[in-house]
Amino acid sequence: MSSVKKILIVDDDYDFLESLQLLLINEGHDVLAITNGNSAVLKYQEFNPDIVFLDVKMPVIDGYEAFLRIIKYDHNAKVVFISSYMLDDIKYKNAKDRSLAGLINKPIKLDILRKIIKKHAK
Amino acid sequence: MKFKYKITVIVTLQIALIIASFLVIIHFESQMILTGNIVNVAGKNRILTGQVQIEINQVLFHDKTHEHNVSLALEKLEDNIHFLKYGGEFSGLSIPPLPLQFTTDWNNIVKQFEKYKNDISKLVSKENASSQEIKDIEELGNNLVTLSGVLTEKLGQDIDTHSKQLILLQIIFCIINVIIHILMISFILKMFTKYTKQKIKDEKFTTIGEFATIIAHDMRNPLGTIRNSVTLLQKYNNSKLFDDEIHRINRAVKRMSHQIEGVLNYIRTVPFVLEPASIHEILYHSLDIIIMPKNIKLSIPENDITILCDSEKLEFVFANLILNAVQAIDNDTGYITIKLSDKEDMAVLSFENSGVIPKQNISKIFEPLFTTKMQGTGLGLTSCKNIIEQHNGTIIVKDDPITFTIHLPKNSVSCQV
Structure with missing residues (x-):
């Protein structure tokens, strides 16, 4: 199993997205950064990532919806929510029941990010 | 709910x-009515004695064959005297037994009746009764009526006494009821005022909470960007100055993040992520945001326990307790001793420190928005309590020396998220 992982990150905050992309590239990973949920679902199929970091609150389709579409396409998809906003209890529980890999709050600590990638990436 | 419960009680x-x-008054009144019925029965002795006398006169002066009627009249009188003593049902009225205090009067009536009855039977059996004998019988009859009258009068006095007692009792009940109603109204008003104040306070909290939540959430995105960029820059540091400044920025990010978590954990909007974690490791991470002053000696436990918990949230709790201790010690020479036991x-876990918290503040320390400091939201310790309780644990504080004691289940699988 290679330590270089294919990581898809999805966030509508461009600065955050780019800084996280740079950080993960610097960690040696192959990273694709997307700014909305709809494109993320389409790109997942092309890119076939080992792990997805998905922002929850996004325009057009939110993180929950994007998550549901991704796991519909790939049952074994490893998706981790990145949240800065209050989570909807019902939607979050529903996502957890459907094999959501984890949840991390912004600002993200590098050691936690490393642990999650090590634990969940395919 | 507590308010509604109190009002209901x-x-x-x-x-x-x-x-x-009302029940006491009804009982008294019914007793009076029953005694009134006894008066009627006692009063009837006069009428029945009169009837006996008429029948005697009929036998003596008109028709000797009416002797049987005298016996019948006497029998009626005797029945009435016994009815007066033992009570029963009469013409739909309930007559109670004669109260014991009137037994002597009744005995006098019975004695007089027995004599009256004997003398009448002797008189009516004679062929020619003397006028003196007739007069004696009349006298006995009058005595019997007088004795019945004495009893009637005593019964009347008894009713009068009861009537006065009843009026007094009604006045007393009226006064008690008025006093209690006034007390109740003032109590309800007091509770209502307290309830209204609490409601306004709660609404204020809700509004503040909603604003604070929005601001806290909005701050997380730029903070996330700062941390990502700083983490990346850290890898390319090439001077001590650069390294020091990066550390300073990191510490500032952590402190801001700590404040945000304080607000969000107070509102309880952050879901729990439970994983096995070392308490020792969480304690060390919590110290990252704190610059320990030189005047404070910090002791960390050497032993360790791994528990199932949300490590980021416990880190927040530990950092808060240590920060509070640092602020309580202030510039004095002091200590913070953390102990861990199984x-x-x-x-x-116990966090003991040599600082001072005024006694009157100890009980309010976990209340939201309670703070004696110039800095801080006053939500820190409330959030700590929330987090510990969400782990199904407890946190208590005692003074002399100030010690926060936390009990945490090692396996809080049923934590209240």
Whole structure:
């Protein structure tokens, strides 16, 4: 199993997205950064990532919806929510029941990010 | 709910008191009515004695064959005297037995009746009764009426006494009810004022909470960007100055993040992520945001326990307790001693420090928005309590020396998220 992982990150905050992309590239990973949920679902199929970091609150389709579409396409998809906003209890529980890999709050600590990638990436 | 419960109890008590007052009054009145019925029975002796006298005169002066009627009249009188003593049902009226204090009067009536009855039977059996004998019988009859009258009068006096007592009792009940109603109304008003104040306070909290939540959430995105960029820059540092400044930025990010978590954990909007974690490691991470002053000696436990918990949230709790201790010690020379022990299925942590918290503040320390500091939201310790309780644990504080003691289940799988 290679330590270089294919990581898809999805966030509508461009600065955050780019800084996280740079950080993960610097960690040696192959990273694709997307700014909305709809494109993320389409790109997942092309890119076939080992792990997805998905922002929850996004325009057009939110993180929950994007998550549901991704796991519909790939049952074994490893998706981790990145949240800065209050989570909807019902939607979050529903996502957890459907094999959501984890949840991390912004600002993200590098050691936690490393642990999650090590634990969940395919 | 507590307010509604108290009002229900108060109103129920009032209703019970009113019912009890009425029952006591009804009991007294019914006793008076029953005694009134006895008076009627006693008064009837006069009429029945009169009838005996008429029948005697009929036998003596008109028709000797009416002797049987005298016996019948005497029998009626005797029945009435016995009825007076033992009571029963009469013409739909309930007559109680004669109260014991009137037994002597009744005995006098019985004695007089026995004599009256004997003398009448002797008189009517004679062929020619003398006028003196007739007069004696009349005298005996009058005595019997007088004795019945004495009893009637005593019974009347008894009713009068009861009537006065009843009026007094009604006045007393009226006064008690008025006093209790006034007390209840003032109590309800006091509770209502307290309830309204609490409601306004709660609404203020909700509004503040909603604003704080929005601001806290909005701050997380730029903070996330700062941390990502700083983490990346850290890898390319090439001077001590650069390294020091990066550390400073990191510490500032952590402190801001700590404040945000304080607000969000108070509102309880952050879901729990439970994983096995070392308490020792969480303690060390919590110290990252704190610059320990040189005047404070910090002791960390050497032993360790791994528990199932949300490590980021516990880090927040520990950092808060240590920060509070630092602020309580201020510029004095002091200590912070953290101890960890194993107690069956619980991990017990104590944070002892040499600082001072005024006694009157100890009980309010976990209340939201309670703060004596110039800095801080006043939500820190409230959030700590929330987090520990969400782990199904407990946190208590005692003074002299100030010690926060936390009990945490090692396996809080049923944590209240």
